[in-house]
Amino acid sequence: GNSVTQMEGPVTLSEEAFLTINCTYTATGYPSLFWYVQYPGEGLQLLLKATKADDKGSNKGFEATYRKETTSFHLEKGSVQVSDSAVYFCALSPYNFNKFYFGSGTKLNVKP
Amino acid sequence: GAGVSQSPSNKVTEKGKDVELRCDPISGHTALYWYRQSLGQGLEFLIYFQGNSAPDKSGLPSDRFSAERTGGSVSTLTIQRTQQEDSAVYLCASSLSQGLYEQYFGPGTRLTVT
Numbered sequence: 001g002n003s004v005t006q007m008e009g010p011v012t013l014s015e016e017a018f019l020t021i022n023c024t025y026t027a028t029g030y031p032s033l034f035w036y037v038q039y040p041g042e043g044l045q046l047l048l049k050a051t052k053a054d055d056k057g058s059n060k061g062f063e064a065t066y067r068k069e070t071t072s073f074h075l076e077k078g079s080v081q082v083s084d085s086a087v088y089f090c091a092l093s094p095y096n097f098n099k100f101y102f103g104s105g106t107k108l109n110v111k112p
Numbered sequence: 113g114a115g116v117s118q119s120p121s122n123k124v125t126e127k128g129k130d131v132e133l134r135c136d137p138i139s140g141h142t143a144l145y146w147y148r149q150s151l152g153q154g155l156e157f158l159i160y161f162q163g164n165s166a167p168d169k170s171g172l173p174s175d176r177f178s179a180e181r182t183g184g185s186v187s188t189l190t191i192q193r194t195q196q197e198d199s200a201v202y203l204c205a206s207s208l209s210q211g212l213y214e215q216y217f218g219p220g221t222r223l224t225v226t
């Protein structure tokens with residue numbers, strides 16, 4: 001079956017710290033992988049995506065690499081800002097995009 | 113431009129009553145998705161429409177749940193004989209088409225069943 005597991009939060013970091021949020025997946029076939037972000041008081045929005053093994057998605061200083069051998073899609077950022085405080089969701093969709101599977105979300109708190 | 117809108121924003125209902133949730137997608141978006149987010153849980157995919165068709169309804173939690181979309185635009189999610197476990201935030205999203213297109217999410221409807 002298909003599922004996504006991401007690290008539990010909350011994750012609390014100081015500004016300019018390095019961020020990693022772990023995400024691993026189980027999937028049949030070759031899924032596409034996504035990170036979505038939900039800022040306080042706002043709706044979910046796409047942060048980045050990757051469609052095949054070894055692809056690297058990037059946006060707003062965030063990166064994630066599709067690792068087929070470890071079935072992972074960890075989110076990283078070299079230097080977080082207070083404005084990055086949000087809930088981050090890892091997700092996958094099978095090759096035919098007929099369903100989407102989301103992780104439970106990881107809350108990130110960045111302190112000045 | 114207008115984003116995805118959902119109504120009502122909040123709904124409190126008694127157990128056993130039927131409720132109808134509405135989603136207005138972004139104009140021109142042919143794909144529409146419904147999700148459920150229970151407290152402390154991730155998003156649970158319920159159903160998607162490409163145009164007015166829902167190819168796969170297996171994500172709906174029970175036969176009390178149904179959804180339809182008319183005119184390739186507005187969609188309604190209906191829950192019959194509501195139960196307390198139906199309490200959650202119901203999210204709608206739309207995208208240009210099925211596939212890798214970005215999904216744009218609405219603000220959600222918070223449903224509370226008492």
